[in-house]
Amino acid sequence: MTSVVLNVTSVTSVTLDGFLQLSDHRLLFFFVCLAAFVFVLFSDFLVVYLVVSRRSLHRPMYMFVAAVLLNSVAASVTVYPKLLSDLSGGGVAHVSRSACLCQAFVLYSLGSSSFMLLAAMAFDRYLSICRPLRYAALASPSAVAALLLLCWLLPACLVGGAALLASRLPLCRSRLDRIHCDIYSFVRLSCGGGAALLSEVYGLLCAAATVFLPAAFVLFSYGRILTICLRRSRTFSSKALHTCLPHLLVFLNYCLCTAFDLLHRRLHTASDPAASVVTSVLVVLVPTVLNPVVYGLKVKEIFTQVKKLLRCQTQG
Template identity: 75%
Template structure:
């Protein structure tokens, strides 16, 4: 007979125990990463917002990706830093707070792939349909795309969060340092509710991760085929504008693959490698994005240098 579940009001995150031997080293590394993300993302977004010549769809999407990255960082870094500084080998988090963090992590993660798909669509139209670009990528169309990129993942992940929140839990100890929806399924007593939650989770992943990723690959494949038939100068310019987006896409894809690897590792227990993988899934993309967009996009880099040089001179 299957257990009806426990009346779990809080969960214990035991991942800190794997980091305890070098707790302060990790604390300062994550603090430096978070401060870098706050400064660099805010700087690039400010430059894009303040410079009229950057008020173009491509840069609007860049700003959206960085704002999304800032929100994802705020969902993980402060709690992680607080837990590391506490000196405890585990963190206690309420059931509701854990669900909220899980919703934020998954929703913003899905929005990242949706935004990258929107950027790929923008580059595809710009390079492959230049005569229709201005008509198709209007300010209203850009606003609608941004709304879709944030609302669709939020709505779908909200459904997954509600299903996970209703699962009867037979355990309350979790070998992680932050919450995610899959964790609730792994702690549940199983049964039809858990299977439904897993099936809906796969549907969400297909809609907001795998389909956008496939669209990105298709779009850049079409761009590459066009470039191969054009002049070298045209191909070089087109590929240069696409390179930052491709680097960020690869970064997110590797992080998503690392999350799947982490689940495999977690199935055999919470090893140090498993815990570090779960943290790096969040840390690497947030740190990598502003570096790529700040250094690889000449228009942004030029304004960033000018702004920093003016502040030093002042």
């Protein structure tokens, strides 16, 4: 019994085995991730700068766009530097329990905030298209600020509870077949029992509150918008759907990445570590890279401001 206790309590760090699957392609992945990180930082900050500095973009829809891109920057800063450091090394990657949970907390919190922000965007578009006479009153600056705080604070509190529960679990294993930490995989390293079951149930409740419910609200809102558009003129419908398209593309991007990750967690076997690596790469790489592309190219007002800024820099 004493030896078992010692083995459990001696697990103070976690090994990210996903890097072993990349041993033959580390250099390629390093440059891909480096290019993605630089692109995300430049493009996201460019769009956020334009939203903040251009008075014509001081509207709720663009404030939510800036918030989503700030989430993307925060997630990138949390993952990419450590990922690049581990890829540049030749051995396996080790991370302490506390650092692993901190990274998992930030990723889960920001990911949940992104879904809630997309729900807030859908609500904003619903008010603008379906309730235009009440839009100015309901989408006031104070209401937008309160909604933004809710979208960030609620996931942080809920995910913080999940991270706290996970931190109290004794670990019987120390190897993750991923390239970054997440709470679900961390809990799976525990010795099981009632505490681990409680942590998993609480995690499902958090996901329901901050991912599944916002996703359902997005689908409901855009369903209502589509119904209204079918009853109006073709010009009105075309303009309304054009403003909603970028948000729908980003929403589908998040949904597909999240669904792929969840299905893999439930269906994968220990004999398929390569799939775990691919999943952990896609969950971080795809949303952070595609978000600024979609908003920069598909949102006409932002794209116009980007062209004006670049034209001024070229002439200068």
